[in-house]
Amino acid sequence: MSGTSRDQRKKKTGRRFLAAGAGLVTVGALVAAMPSAGAGSDPYAAGHGNGKGWGRMVDVQLLSFNDLHGNLEPPAGSSGQVTRTKEDGTTEKIDAGGVEYLATHLREARQGNRYSVTAAAGDLIGGSPLLSGLFHDEPTIGALNKLDLDVTSVGNHEFDEGAVELARMQNGGCHPTAGCFVKGKKFKGADFPYLAANVTKEKTGKPLLDPYFIWEKNGVRIGFIGVTLEGTPNIVTAEGVKGLKFGDEVETINKYTKILERKGVKSIVALVHEGGAPASASYNYNCDSPGPGDGISGPITEIAKNVSPQVDALVTGHTHQAYVCTVPDPAGKPRLVTSASSFGKLYTDTTLTYDRATKDIVRTAVASANHVVSRDVPKATDLTRLITDWQALAAPVANRPQGYIAADINGRGSTAYEKPLGDLIADAQLEGLAPADKGGAQIALMNPGGIRADLVHKASGAEGDGVVTYGESFTVQPFTNMMNVVDLTGANLLTALKQQVSGSNLNSVKILQISKGLTYTLDMTKTGADRVVDGTVRLNGEAIDPSKTYRVAMNEFLAGGGDGFGALATGTNKLVGASDLDVFNAYLATKSSAANPLPVPAADRITVVK
Numbered sequence: 001m002s003g004t005s006r007d008q009r010k011k012k013t014g015r016r017f018l019a020a021g022a023g024l025v026t027v028g029a030l031v032a033a034m035p036s037a038g039a040g041s042d043p044y045a046a047g048h049g050n051g052k053g054w055g056r057m058v059d060v061q062l063l064s065f066n067d068l069h070g071n072l073e074p075p076a077g078s079s080g081q082v083t084r085t086k087e088d089g090t091t092e093k094i095d096a097g098g099v100e101y102l103a104t105h106l107r108e109a110r111q112g113n114r115y116s117v118t119a120a121a122g123d124l125i126g127g128s129p130l131l132s133g134l135f136h137d138e139p140t141i142g143a144l145n146k147l148d149l150d151v152t153s154v155g156n157h158e159f160d161e162g163a164v165e166l167a168r169m170q171n172g173g174c175h176p177t178a179g180c181f182v183k184g185k186k187f188k189g190a191d192f193p194y195l196a197a198n199v200t201k202e203k204t205g206k207p208l209l210d211p212y213f214i215w216e217k218n219g220v221r222i223g224f225i226g227v228t229l230e231g232t233p234n235i236v237t238a239e240g241v242k243g244l245k246f247g248d249e250v251e252t253i254n255k256y257t258k259i260l261e262r263k264g265v266k267s268i269v270a271l272v273h274e275g276g277a278p279a280s281a282s283y284n285y286n287c288d289s290p291g292p293g294d295g296i297s298g299p300i301t302e303i304a305k306n307v308s309p310q311v312d313a314l315v316t317g318h319t320h321q322a323y324v325c326t327v328p329d330p331a332g333k334p335r336l337v338t339s340a341s342s343f344g345k346l347y348t349d350t351t352l353t354y355d356r357a358t359k360d361i362v363r364t365a366v367a368s369a370n371h372v373v374s375r376d377v378p379k380a381t382d383l384t385r386l387i388t389d390w391q392a393l394a395a396p397v398a399n400r401p402q403g404y405i406a407a408d409i410n411g412r413g414s415t416a417y418e419k420p421l422g423d424l425i426a427d428a429q430l431e432g433l434a435p436a437d438k439g440g441a442q443i444a445l446m447n448p449g450g451i452r453a454d455l456v457h458k459a460s461g462a463e464g465d466g467v468v469t470y471g472e473s474f475t476v477q478p479f480t481n482m483m484n485v486v487d488l489t490g491a492n493l494l495t496a497l498k499q500q501v502s503g504s505n506l507n508s509v510k511i512l513q514i515s516k517g518l519t520y521t522l523d524m525t526k527t528g529a530d531r532v533v534d535g536t537v538r539l540n541g542e543a544i545d546p547s548k549t550y551r552v553a554m555n556e557f558l559a560g561g562g563d564g565f566g567a568l569a570t571g572t573n574k575l576v577g578a579s580d581l582d583v584f585n586a587y588l589a590t591k592s593s594a595a596n597p598l599p600v601p602a603a604d605r606i607t608v609v610k
Helices: 006-011 098-109 138-146 162-171 249-262 298-308 380-397 420-433 470-476 489-500 566-570 582-593
Strands: 057-065 082-085 091-097 114-118 152-154 200-201 212-217 221-228 244-247 268-273 309-318 324-326 336-340 345-353 367-373 401-404 443-446 467-469 480-489 518-523 551-556 572-579 606-609
Touching: 057 098, 057 221, 057 309, 057 336, 057 489, 098 345, 098 380, 114 268, 138 380, 152 221, 152 268, 200 345, 212 249, 212 572, 221 249, 221 345, 249 268, 249 298, 298 309, 298 324, 309 467, 324 367, 336 345, 336 367, 380 470, 401 470, 401 582, 420 443, 420 480, 420 572, 420 582, 467 470, 470 582, 480 489, 480 582, 489 551, 489 566, 572 582
Parallel strands: 057 114, 114 152, 221 268, 268 309, 309 336, 443 551, 518 606
Antiparallel strands: 057 345, 082 091, 200 244, 212 221, 324 336, 345 367, 401 467, 480 551, 480 572
16 A cells, blocks of 8 residues: 655654554655675675666665664673674674664665665564663654654564553553653654554454555555564463464465555565574674575574565564575575664665566565674764653663672673573572562572673663662563462473473573572483483472472563463462562662672583583
8 A cells, every 4th residue: 555755644643543454654765875785795895886766677775673672772791792703704792782873874874875765573662671661662662763764563572561552652642551751742652654464353353453564665666564473472471462363474474465466566575573593693694605595594494485485575583683694485586584683783784676667676686784783983963862861761760779790790691501690580589589478489480581681790871880770670671570489390390491492492492590409400412301301400409309399489471381381380379479670679789789799690500411
């Protein structure tokens, strides 16, 4: 469908409603251009496109990113770095990210290109640092509007606060309980459409959001179909997806591809919040070596191999990885699949050559590369003002000291199965919920995906080295999940540990972080559930008894069976405690001081055999 330009849409007083069959709005493209390179090439050496747009062949610039997660300020520690492989084969770390820099890079990239569209692949909000999360991600939506985002798919984290709150992100309005955060100003919502083609309402079967969007300029038309991973209900709290059904990604994309074709749209890009794992962590890795798609694995490869050949490119996310690959489509023809890491550290620049005669993308002319959002460029002043305004509102809460650490304690930045910050969080939960009147917990379990950052010893700001502020602890645990303590049989506890490496976690293991006293051996030379070695699971040196009952503390997400841990949902005699963040901050306050900061945990509870 066709519609209004971006500028016209901003002037409209009415908002789109999130309903099946909602009108899809077309965006007039922004004038833009960017260096464009071959897949996997080094963007530092890329040449500029010519921005041609009046002949039969038209170069359309597609700028894309994913998994921003409300990171408006430059992410701290390892969360704010990308890896680059240099010409001599060595690697280097580059500080990256921050929307003030992302805005500058995108604006510079667009210069000189007659046709440019900016798209994203979900998880732009949710799991956000305090600057955005404290205000229910209104600051991030405002920043994305200023970035001139044209369209995005939803991700699983867009459902963290449920469908009604997602509707508010799209359409605007003040928060139902917190109200308006800025006096006299009503939240306007997103200037761009959220797409969720495979998310339907259980009662009606109708789409929750617009399933597709048609971008058009001077007769050039490109359709975007947005989907999130079918397994979203397994990684979001039950309340967040209540009343919703998540369909198969391939079936959904193919369905709407046919609909777009019937509307005369033959150039199609799928925005897919599902991803893969490249063979290298370097953002400039050539994942088409030795052949197309050989350097990437994971769910997105099967999706890419089965999505209709009429789809010209897939912009993906979810795994927080960086890759620019070509994966053969069902017809055996190479097709672009991209992802730009996470937290706004990279963006992808793709040139799609559009043939006016056929109305289709010339696949052989597609070129793409990931580019670093480096911090050596001027900050975009309008984004700086946005950040400064929200910082002023957040400061009374964000700057409150919670505790002290002796050195960096890595969580998100740790590549080990057992993370130092994971041990610290699990110990905090056990400490807070062990008293009889708090639940009588003997064991605490923490899901690794809920650890969103590192605790950095030398963080930015004026609080001083080693001080952990509320803003920093919130960034680590932003979901404010309520803690649960339940009765769990030893048999179900053992089953849960085996579910870390089997079932839905067989190929993408999710190792629970465990509290002190619990130990076991993880043998990664074996397969499936056998990786958790029988007889090695012990609590305070005593083997777990399958017939015995244990009091186990965990957040409400895990207690509901999230992340594929169905055995944890069998718990009984539940006691609901304080939030995970409150428990964590209480531990920091009582267990550390300026004179005695918390040391880095040894992370020696899980013995790993490789």
